[in-house]
Amino acid sequence: MNNLKKEIIITGFGGQGIILAGKIVGMASALYDNKESTFVQSYGPESRGGFCSAQVVISDKTIDYPYIKKPDILVCMSQGGYDKFIYNLKEDGTLIIDSDLVKSNIQREEYFSIPATRIAEEMGRKMMANIIMVGFVTSVTHVVSLEAAKKTVLESVPKGTEKLNTEAFIKGYDYGMATLKSREKKASGNIGA
Amino acid sequence: MHKNNIILYLCNWGPHVAFQDLLDKCADIPHEIKMIRIPCTGRISKTLLFKAFEIGADGVALVGCVAGTCRYGSGTNVAEKNVEDTRNILDLLGIGKERLELATFLPDDSNELLEFLKRFSQNIQKIGKSPIVHQKIDFEKRLISREKIGSILKKHNIYVCQDCGKCSSGCSLALSGKTFSPRSVANSLIAGDIYSENVFKDIWSCLTCGKCYDICPMAVNFPEFIRDIRELFRTHGMSPRETHGGFFQSLMRTMISPDIKPLHWQYLPEGIRLNKESKTLFFGGCSPYFDTFFRNHLTVSTFDIMVDSLKVLNFFDIEPAILENERCCGHDLLWSGDLNSFLELAKLNSNIINSKGFDTIVTSCPECLKTLLYDYPKYGIKLNPKVVHIYDLLESEIDKGAVSFKKFDKKMLFKEACRLDLGENEQSKKLVERFKKIQDISVIPNECCGNSSWVGCDAFSKALQTKQLKQARNMGFDLIVTSCPKCQIHLKCAMEDVFIGKELEIEMMDLTSVIAKTIFWT
Ligand code: SF4
Ligand code: SF4
Numbered sequence: 001m002n003n004l005k006k007e008i009i010i011t012g013f014g015g016q017g018i019i020l021a022g023k024i025v026g027m028a029s030a031l032y033d034n035k036e037s038t039f040v041q042s043y044g045p046e047s048r049g050g051f052c053s054a055q056v057v058i059s060d061k062t063i064d065y066p067y068i069k070k071p072d073i074l075v076c077m078s079q080g081g082y083d084k085f086i087y088n089l090k091e092d093g094t095l096i097i098d099s100d101l102v103k104s105n106i107q108r109e110e111y112f113s114i115p116a117t118r119i120a121e122e123m124g125r126k127m128m129a130n131i132i133m134v135g136f137v138t139s140v141t142h143v144v145s146l147e148a149a150k151k152t153v154l155e156s157v158p159k160g161t162e163k164l165n166t167e168a169f170i171k172g173y174d175y176g177m178a179t180l181k182s183r184e185k186k187a188s189g190n191i192g193a
Numbered sequence: 194m195h196k197n198n199i200i201l202y203l204c205n206w207g208p209h210v211a212f213q214d215l216l217d218k219c220a221d222i223p224h225e226i227k228m229i230r231i232p233c234t235g236r237i238s239k240t241l242l243f244k245a246f247e248i249g250a251d252g253v254a255l256v257g258c259v260a261g262t263c264r265y266g267s268g269t270n271v272a273e274k275n276v277e278d279t280r281n282i283l284d285l286l287g288i289g290k291e292r293l294e295l296a297t298f299l300p301d302d303s304n305e306l307l308e309f310l311k312r313f314s315q316n317i318q319k320i321g322k323s324p325i326v327h328q329k330i331d332f333e334k335r336l337i338s339r340e341k342i343g344s345i346l347k348k349h350n351i352y353v354c355q356d357c358g359k360c361s362s363g364c365s366l367a368l369s370g371k372t373f374s375p376r377s378v379a380n381s382l383i384a385g386d387i388y389s390e391n392v393f394k395d396i397w398s399c400l401t402c403g404k405c406y407d408i409c410p411m412a413v414n415f416p417e418f419i420r421d422i423r424e425l426f427r428t429h430g431m432s433p434r435e436t437h438g439g440f441f442q443s444l445m446r447t448m449i450s451p452d453i454k455p456l457h458w459q460y461l462p463e464g465i466r467l468n469k470e471s472k473t474l475f476f477g478g479c480s481p482y483f484d485t486f487f488r489n490h491l492t493v494s495t496f497d498i499m500v501d502s503l504k505v506l507n508f509f510d511i512e513p514a515i516l517e518n519e520r521c522c523g524h525d526l527l528w529s530g531d532l533n534s535f536l537e538l539a540k541l542n543s544n545i546i547n548s549k550g551f552d553t554i555v556t557s558c559p560e561c562l563k564t565l566l567y568d569y570p571k572y573g574i575k576l577n578p579k580v581v582h583i584y585d586l587l588e589s590e591i592d593k594g595a596v597s598f599k600k601f602d603k604k605m606l607f608k609e610a611c612r613l614d615l616g617e618n619e620q621s622k623k624l625v626e627r628f629k630k631i632q633d634i635s636v637i638p639n640e641c642c643g644n645s646s647w648v649g650c651d652a653f654s655k656a657l658q659t660k661q662l663k664q665a666r667n668m669g670f671d672l673i674v675t676s677c678p679k680c681q682i683h684l685k686c687a688m689e690d691v692f693i694g695k696e697l698e699i700e701m702m703d704l705t706s707v708i709a710k711t712i713f714w715t
Contacts, residue, residue: 178596192713
C-alpha cells in the first residue's frame with residue numbers, strides 16, 4: 001500500500017498562534033486519526049512578532065525525519081512566510097493563504113484563500129485567526145478528519161474559550177466547504193441560481 | 194334523492210326562454226340541477242361561482258347568451274374570463290376544473306340546452322361528490338356582554354394605556370387621512386360602546402400593521418387586541434365587508450376539508466431539485482391562487498417568489514421537500530376573525546407536518562412565518578420542526594463564504610413587511626445589511642401596503658398606496674423590493690388606477706428574486 005505521507009508547513013509571524021495551529025494539526029492526526037506525526041517549530045531571528053513557522057509531517061508509517069524541504073501543503077499567514085517558502089512548495093502542492101495578509105505573486109492555479117484574520121476580527125477576537133485557519137485547512141485538504149481536528153481544538157485552547165474557538169473552527173471549516181462547492185459549481189459552469 | 198348538487202346559474206334572457214320551453218314540455222331535466230335565475234352571466238363573479246362549491250355544490254353550470262346576443266353587451270365575455278379563472282382555481286385546489294362549465298344558448302336552443310344539462314350532470318356523476326365539506330357557522334344569538342369585552346381588554350392589558358396619543362399619530366390609517374384612532378377605539382369599548390357604527394367600522398378597518406405597537410411606550414399590542422375583538426364580532430354575526438366578496442376566506446375555508454388534495458405545486462418549472470426524503474420542508478403559501486385570481490387584472494406573478502426561493506435553496510445544494518397537497522397556513526382567517534376555521538386548518542396542517550418527521554420548515558412568506566412560528570403555538574397548535582424564514586437560512590449559508598452578489602443595476606427601495614420585522618430578526622437584518630454593501634438599496638421600515646387579510650379595503654387604503662408609490666418615484670427609485678406577496682398585489686392594484694395609474698407605475702420584485710438573480714459562487 002502507498003504510504004500517504006503529507007508534509008505541511010504553516011508560517012506567519014509570532015503572536016498569530018502559528019505554532020499552536022501546527023500542533024493541533026499534528027496532534028489531531030496522531031491522537032484521533034491513528035496516524036504518525038511529527039511537529040517541529042522554528043522561530044526566525046526576531047521571534048517576537050517576527051517570522052515563524054511550524055513543520056508538521058503526517059504519515060501512515062513511522063516518520064524517520066521531521067524536517068521538511070518540499071512541503072505538500074503550505075499555509076501562509078504572512079507575506080514574509082510566503083516569500084520564504086513559496087519556491088519550496090511541491091509542483092502539485094497545495095497553497096493556502098490568508099487573503100488579506102498575503103498577495104500571491106506567482107501564477108498558481110490551485111490555491112486556497114480565506115480572510116481568516118478579518119473573520120476573527122469580526123467575531124471579536126483577532127487571536128482566533130489560527131483556529132479559523134485550522135478549520136479551513138481541515139476542510140480543503142482533508143489531512144486531518146473533522147472530528148479529530150475539532151476535538152483537538154477543544155483540548156488545546158485556553159479554558160473558558162472553548163465555545164468561541166469551536167465556533168471559529170467551524171467558521172473556517174464552513175468557509176472551506178463553501179470554497180470547494182464554489183469550485184465544483186464553477187467546473188460545472190453553473191455559478192448562478 | 195339524488196346524490197349530487199348541481200347549481201345552474203341561468204341568465205334571465207336568452208337561455209331562460211329555452212329553459213322555460215323545457216319546463217313547458219315537462220322535459221326530463223336531471224333532478225339534481227337546481228336553477229338560480231340571474232340577470233346576466235357577467236354579474237356572476239368568481240366569488241359567487243366559488244361560493245357555490247364552498248357551501249356544497251358538486252358542479253356549477255353558468256348558462257348565458259351566445260356572445261354577441263348579450264343584453265348588456267359584454268356579459269358573456271366577462272363570464273368567460275371569470276369561469277376560466279375559477280376553473281383554474283378549482284384545478285389548483287385539486288377538485289377538478291370540470292366541475293364548472295360555461296355554456297351559451299339562443300332562445301330557440303331548448304334541445305341543445307337539455308342535451309348540455311344531461312351531459313354535464315353525467316360528467317359530475319362520473320367525477321363524484323366534491324370533497325369540500327361545508328363549514329357551517331353558528332352565530333351567537335345573545336348580545337355581546339361587557340364582561341366579554343372586558344376580558345379581552347384585560348388580556349391585552351389595554352388599561353395600561355397612558356393616553357399619550359403616540360399610536361394615533363403614527364397609525365398608518367390615520368396618516369392616510371382617515372378619521373381613525375386606535376386609542377379612541379379602545380376607549381369606546383372601555384366605555385361600553387359596543388354596537389355603535391363607528392366602532393364596528395373601525396374594528397374592521399384597522400390594517401393590523403402593528404405600527405402603533407412599534408411606537409407605544411406601554412407596549413399595547415393593538416393589532417392582537419383587534420384580532421380578538423374581530424373574533425368576538427364575527428361569532429356574533431357582525432362580519433366585515435370582505436374584499437373580493439370574501440373569495441379568499443371561502444377558498445381558505447374549503448381547505449379545511451380533510452379530503453381535498455390541493456395541487457398548487459403542479460406548475461413548478463422543470464429543473465427545480467426537490468427531495469422527498471429531506472428533513473427540510475419548504476412551505477410555499479397561496480401565491481398560485483393569487484396569481485390566478487388576479488390574472489386579468491394585476492398580472493402579478495407572486496408564484497415567482499416560491500420558484501426563486503427554491504432556486505436559491507438549490508443554489509446552496511439544499512434540496513427541500515414540499516407538501517404535495519400543501520394547504521394555506523390560515524393567516525387571513527385568523528386576522529379576519531374566523532378563529533374556528535383557523536384552528537381547524539392549523540390542526541390539519543400540524544398533523545400532516547408532524548407526521549412526516551421534518552426538522553425544519555423554511556418559508557419565504559412573512560405571513561406563513563408569523564403564523565406558523567408565533568400564532569400556532571399561541572393557540573396551542575404544536576409544530577415539531579423549527580420554523581425559519583428563508584432569509585435566515587440564506588444568511589447562514591452566505592456567511593460561510595465563497596458567494597457574492599452581482600451588482601443589480603437598479604436603485605432599489607426595500608419595503609419591510611409588517612409580518613417580518615427585521616428589528617426582531619437578527620439573521621434577516623444581517624442579510625439585508627450585507628446586500629446593502631453591494632446594491633444600491635435603501636430600507637423603509639414597516640410601511641403598510643394598505644390592506645391585510647382581505648378585509649376593509651377602502652379609499653384610504655388606496656390613498657396610502659398612492660402616497661407610497663409617488664414617494665418612491667419622486668425619490669428616484671426604480672424598483673420596489675418587497676418581501677411579502679401581498680405587498681406586491683396591493684401596490685399593483687393602486688397602479689391599475691385608470692386615472693393616475695401611469696404616474697404610479699414602478700417595477701416591483703421580491704427580495705428573494707433579486708437575490709436569485711444576483712447571487713453567484715466566487
Ligand atoms: S395596527 Fe396599523 S392600522 Fe391598526 S391601529 Fe395600529 S397602526 Fe393603525
Ligand atoms: S401609544 Fe400606547 S400608551 Fe400611548 S395612547 Fe396609544 S396605546 Fe395608549
